[in-house]
Amino acid sequence: MNVVETQDCLVMAQDVAGQDVGVVHAIRPDGCAGLAALVGETAARFATRSGFVARYGQVQLLPDAGGGITTALLGLGEEGEGEEADPFVFGALPDSLPAGLWRVSTPADIDGADVALGFCLGAYRMPGFGRDTPPAPARSRLVVDATEHDAAQMAQCVNLARSLINTPPNLMGPDDLAAAATQALEPLGVQVSVIRAEWLERDFPTIFHVGAGSDRAPCVVEARWQGSTATEDAPLVSLAGKGVCFDTGGYDIKPASSMLRMKKDMGGAAIMLALARLIVLRDLPVRLELRLGCVENSVSGHAMRPSDVVRTRAGLTVEIGNTDAEGRLVLCDLLHAACEHQPDLLVDAATLTGAARVALGPDVPALFTNSDEAGTAFVAAGHACGDPLWRLPLWPGYRKWLNSPVADLNNISSKPMAGAITAALFLENFVSADVRWVHIDTYGWNDSSRPGRPEGGESLGLRATYAAILTIFNIEDRMHR
Structure with a gap:
């Protein structure tokens, strides 16, 4: 594809x-x-x-x-x-x-x-995926000037994320997602590597554990790039994305109705990949790192079990309270790896919790951050460009809900409340206190078609994050739309 x-x-x-x-x-x-x-x-x-x-x-x-x-x-x-x-x-x-x-x-x-x-x-047209009659392109064309024409770059990246999310799961496994990242970035001069097998088990043990149940082996994409005008001390922007290509829930299996859209569980990775491509296309004066956890959460004799205990890249141990809370396990190693390079801004995106959708609905991703400055910039940027985000608190009083009697942490809360907050609090354990971090719990999907927003995969949070990066690092960009 x-x-x-x-x-x-x-x-x-x-x-x-x-x-x-x-x-x-x-x-x-x-x-x-x-x-x-x-x-x-x-x-x-x-x-x-x-x-x-x-x-x-x-x-x-x-x-x-x-x-x-x-x-x-x-x-x-x-x-x-x-x-x-x-x-x-x-x-x-x-x-x-x-x-x-x-x-x-x-x-x-x-x-x-x-x-x-x-x-x-x-x-935008959803790819045909082998249909005898693929969807016909729009017949009308819009006449624009040079500045307006630059919006095509943004649209291309939004539509890249959409198409990746829309791809059927048999065509979008971990290797396919890694190949898509390579195809989207390497021709632009981005250094891309894919970590697999024993190197993955050593460096990203929780991702390896999540993917152990699938015949389609997990991998991690790491990409690095530096803008043409970026100096060695230019801001380092680090992006991380949850790329669960299909989520059965594991042994804590989802009901059939909840599994129907689980091809979109790699939406966070698709959005962060598309954002990385946009940053490169616009040649922003930054250094860029991207990490995608590409994995499938399946059921088999090799799959992780409830009550397993796994040691993370950070050295903390995690008890698996629920195998369907796998996204935070994918992200925790990525976040720790990113913090080893001391980024000036670390952003992750994931289709992480149903609780965020209960709180905010499908159109407004939940935003968590350890920086009030970043929180203000992201929310304002989202409002200004029509890609809204809403900040929820990293409420410290709920941290003890993640306690485990046999490990440093449990991957789920002991309480049936504040699920989006406790998921973010889990991730916070793997972020250095001196790293400015933003976590976006997105839906990655349009439930129905509306003008400009066809039913299917969606890049919620992409444009807001791009605009916030411009604001935080005081980057002038006439192409910010």
Whole structure:
């Protein structure tokens, strides 16, 4: 599978000089009163009689005198209906517009890069995976200027994460995920290595233990890169991702209904890989490290058992209270390995707990951090770019809930409450106190299709993390969308 999909949904304005270009007027409901000034009396009456009220994502095509379609309307919805910056609404356009070239006219407070990003996200097609008739690409293309065209890089990386998460689990095992990471990064000059077998058992023992039950052996991807303008003392950004390619729950097996979406349990790794690719494509002035724990949690005679005790890379021992709490075991060794290099910022992402979804729902990942500065930067960045995060506390009073009578820690809490918090507290044991750390408990999925957000894999937290990195390290980037 080609994991890096190219997109041709954008076209530069200078490349289509003299060609016919349709126009989409994006308006809010209070702008409907002035429709005639935008499109003329006849077209305005047609739109009104057709029921156009500028509802969020509503698209209305307007025929011209010759019966052609060269004008359309897009509803932006009421103020506050979307995020402060909402690129997704423009994702309604690719499947609604006739074939051809289009430009979008928006209110002055909307960034053209958001329009381009949303259009590209709406043009995403899930890979065909061998279907006789693969999904047809969008027929319409958006005319943009040079700055707006840079949004295609962001869209490419978002869609990379989506496609990896959407891949059926028989086609996306640990080796496949490692190969995808290599394919996405090595051509860009990133040094990528894959750790397997006895070296994995020695250096990442908990990942090895989680993967022992599967015929598809676990591995760890390690990648390193330095920006072209980054000095040897440039900020070190370290990323870690949970890459559980399929999660049965192990001996604490999931019910069938809960297992249906477990191909997405490698969503954290997909998101961190896509973020790493974006950082490299944008050539940020940083040093970058990426670690992905690629593993399958299966049931067999070799699988880990409840009440096993395993020694981690950090030397701490962990009692396995539940084999379905394997994600934190995958991350703990990755985090400890990252801290050995003293990063200036350590970020991990994982589809870690159902408790985070109960608390915040599918659209808002939970954020935990040992740094108030980082927490503020991440939450603000997510709000500003329409990729929201919500901070939950690393509440110290719950640490004792992870006590074990036979090991340093249990991998699950003794209480049936605060599951997302106790999972984060478990991870905190493997992070150096002097390392600025952010943990993102994400869903990695859209339960249903909405403009710009098709049902399936999603990169929740990617754009917010990228924007926060720019803020924290005071990096100027005109391509931040």
